[in-house]
Amino acid sequence: GQNIDQPTEMTATEGAIVQINCTYQTSGFNGLFWYQQHAGEAPTFLSYNVLDGLEEKGRFSSFLSRSKGYSYLLLKELQMKDSASYLCAVKDSNYQLIWGAGTKLIIKP
Amino acid sequence: ETGVTQTPRHLVMGMTNKKSLKCEQHLGHNAMYWYKQSAKKPLELMFVYNFKEQTENNSVPSRFSPECPNSSHLFLHLHTLQPEDSALYLCASSQEGEGGPGELFFGEGSRLTVL
Numbered sequence: 001g002q003n004i005d006q007p008t009e010m011t012a013t014e015g016a017i018v019q020i021n022c023t024y025q026t027s028g029f030n031g032l033f034w035y036q037q038h039a040g041e042a043p044t045f046l047s048y049n050v051l052d053g054l055e056e057k058g059r060f061s062s063f064l065s066r067s068k069g070y071s072y073l074l075l076k077e078l079q080m081k082d083s084a085s086y087l088c089a090v091k092d093s094n095y096q097l098i099w100g101a102g103t104k105l106i107i108k109p
Numbered sequence: 110e111t112g113v114t115q116t117p118r119h120l121v122m123g124m125t126n127k128k129s130l131k132c133e134q135h136l137g138h139n140a141m142y143w144y145k146q147s148a149k150k151p152l153e154l155m156f157v158y159n160f161k162e163q164t165e166n167n168s169v170p171s172r173f174s175p176e177c178p179n180s181s182h183l184f185l186h187l188h189t190l191q192p193e194d195s196a197l198y199l200c201a202s203s204q205e206g207e208g209g210p211g212e213l214f215f216g217e218g219s220r221l222t223v224l
C-alpha cells in the first residue's frame with residue numbers, strides 16, 4: 001500500500017530552527033507538496049519539490065531525496081505564528097495525491 | 110470575492126436531515142475536489158470534478174452526493190448521515206494538466222457535526 005509518514009507533533013522554541021520530516025512509500029513519484037494549516041483554517045501551499053535538492057523560500061526550505069523516499073521542511077527563525085500543522089503530500093504515478101496525517105508544530109516563547 | 114469560499118462554515122444536523130455544502134472558486138481552475146479531514150488522519154479524497162465531469166469517487170457512501178453545475182461551483186449533498194461522518198469537509202480547486210493537479214487552493218472548510 002501507499003504510505004506517508006510524518007511525526008504527529010513537534011515542539012520548538014521561538015527563534016530556533018526546526019526540521020519536519022516526511023518519508024513516503026508510493027507507487028511512483030511525480031512530486032511532493034508541503035502545506036501549512038493553522039487551526040480552524042484552510043491548508044495553504046508552502047512548497048513543491050520534484051527534483052532532488054533544496055528549495056529555499058524565505059524562512060522556509062524544503063528538501064527532497066527521491067532515492068531515499070524522504071523530504072523535510074526546514075523552518076528558520078521560528079515565530080509564534082508558525083504554530084500550525086504541516087501536511088506532506090506526494091503525487092504518485094497516477095498523479096493522485098497521497099497525504100500524510102500532518103505534523104502539529106507547537107512554538108514556545 | 111477571491112480564492113475558494115465554502116458555506117456554511119459550521120453545520121449541525123440530525124441523522125435524518127438533508128443538508129448541502131456549497132463551494133465556489135474564483136480562480137478559473139478546471140478541477141474541484143471534496144476532501145474529508147478527521148483529527149490526526151490524512152486528508153481523504155472524496156470526489157474530483159475536472160471540467161465539470163466527475164473523474165473520481167473514492168468509494169464514498171451514497172449518503173454523500175456531489176453536484177458540479179459548472180466549473181466554478183461544487184456542492185456536497187448530505188442525507189441520512191452517521192455520527193462517524195462528523196468531520197471537517199474541505200473543498201479545493203486546482204489547475205489540472207497532463208501532470209495531474211497543480212497546487213491546491215483550499216476553502217476554509219465546513220465543520221460538520223452529526224448528532
